[in-house]
Amino acid sequence: MAVAQVNYWSPSLMKETQCCVLLPDRQAAKGPYPVWYLLHGLSDDYTAWLRWTSLERYVRDLPLIVVLADGHRSFYTDATDGFAYEQAIVKDLLGFVDQHFRTVRGAKGRAIGGLSMGGYGSMKLALKYPHLFGSVNAHSGVYLHIKERWWEKEDNPWAAEQRRIYGTEQACRENDPFALAAALKPDRAPAIWMDCGLDDFLLRDNRELHAHLKKLGIRHTYKEFPGDHSWAYWDEHIQQALAFHRRALNIGKAS
Numbered sequence: 001m002a003v004a005q006v007n008y009w010s011p012s013l014m015k016e017t018q019c020c021v022l023l024p025d026r027q028a029a030k031g032p033y034p035v036w037y038l039l040h041g042l043s044d045d046y047t048a049w050l051r052w053t054s055l056e057r058y059v060r061d062l063p064l065i066v067v068l069a070d071g072h073r074s075f076y077t078d079a080t081d082g083f084a085y086e087q088a089i090v091k092d093l094l095g096f097v098d099q100h101f102r103t104v105r106g107a108k109g110r111a112i113g114g115l116s117m118g119g120y121g122s123m124k125l126a127l128k129y130p131h132l133f134g135s136v137n138a139h140s141g142v143y144l145h146i147k148e149r150w151w152e153k154e155d156n157p158w159a160a161e162q163r164r165i166y167g168t169e170q171a172c173r174e175n176d177p178f179a180l181a182a183a184l185k186p187d188r189a190p191a192i193w194m195d196c197g198l199d200d201f202l203l204r205d206n207r208e209l210h211a212h213l214k215k216l217g218i219r220h221t222y223k224e225f226p227g228d229h230s231w232a233y234w235d236e237h238i239q240q241a242l243a244f245h246r247r248a249l250n251i252g253k254a255s
Contacts, residue, residue: 001025001060003050008096012087019093020046021101022059022066031102034109034249035065036242037089039076039118046070053235058242064251065101069093073161076121077175080167086175089121090129106131107190111245113137115234116202119194120177123209126190127180135191135248137241139234143205146176178212191248192220195237197227 002023010017024033038055040048046068049055059066074085098105112133114122119141126136145151149172151162166172173179181189192213196206203224210222221244227233245251 001056003056008092010088010092012084012092014083017088018046018070020050020068021097022056022068023101024059024063024065031063032104032109033063033065033102034104034111034251035067035097035101036111036113036245037067037069037093037122039069039071039089039112039114039121041114041116041118042073045072049238052231053238055238058239061253062246062251065097065103067093067097071118071121073117075117075165075175076125077165077171079165080171081164086125090125090132094132107134109134109249111135111137111249113139113193113238113241113245114141115139116142116229123177123192123194124175124180126192127177127184128174130184130188130190133190135193135245137193137238137244138195139237139241140196140200140202140229141194141206141209142202143177143209146172147178177209181209181213181216181218184218186217186219189218189220191244192218193223193241193244194220195223195225195240197229197233198224199226199228200233201229 004021006019006021007016038049049068069089071085076085078084078086110133112122112126119138120143122136123138123141126133151159196203213220
């Protein structure tokens with residue numbers, strides 16, 4: 001397969017930005033191809049999935065495009081005081097990929113996923129834009145920071161960063177997966193995969209979102225496995241997420 005480093009203009013960010021695109025071999029299938037967007041965690045960048053997992057090997061023989069997006073430290077959110085990283089993904093990046101590659105358009109041909117901050121981002125975007133994404137995977141997602149709004153009571157650089165992103169009550173509501181799920185009709189929800197390690201400090205977040213989705217009647221798959229907040233865990237369980245997306249989007253083997 002081909003691995004392309006792509007630089008492109010993002011109108012929402014008003015700057016050049018980057019992504020990495022994994023392209024299937026031509027002999028694998030003629031296309032058009034479904035696309036899986038993967039989001040990184042807070043301390044990483046768009047190269048992390050390739051550097052720290054065997055992702056390329058896992059998707060090598062599939063008729064699937066994988067796009068590794070860069071979200072900086074944005075929580076994939078249009079900041080109250082800052083840049084519009086949500087629009088940079090759902091408008092600029094999706095539009096660029098659909099324009100320049102042979103893709104299956106719409107939710108039937110798109111999956112999104114991520115880890116930690118990217119787990120939150122992928123879940124939020126999938127719940128907010130079910131017409132764009134047919135399935136979502138979230139590993140070790142961080143979900144309760146919006147509901148609790150702890151940053152309003154603290155004075156440190158991390159809290160100040162969160163205040164810039166979620167600076168109003170409206171911004172909190174519009175970016176809270178709990179509120180987004182409650183506003184979504186269960187039959188409109190994307191296919192959902194969630195997992196978290198039993199020794200992960202975000203386990204409570206995941207259990208509470210799982211319980212919330214269950215109470216709302218939103219079908220989803222939730223798993224807990226041995227492990228913590230680490231690349232060893234994510235490298236193992238990204239393979240299960242891939243299998244989940246293959247079923248949800250009807251992605252077969254290469255011919």
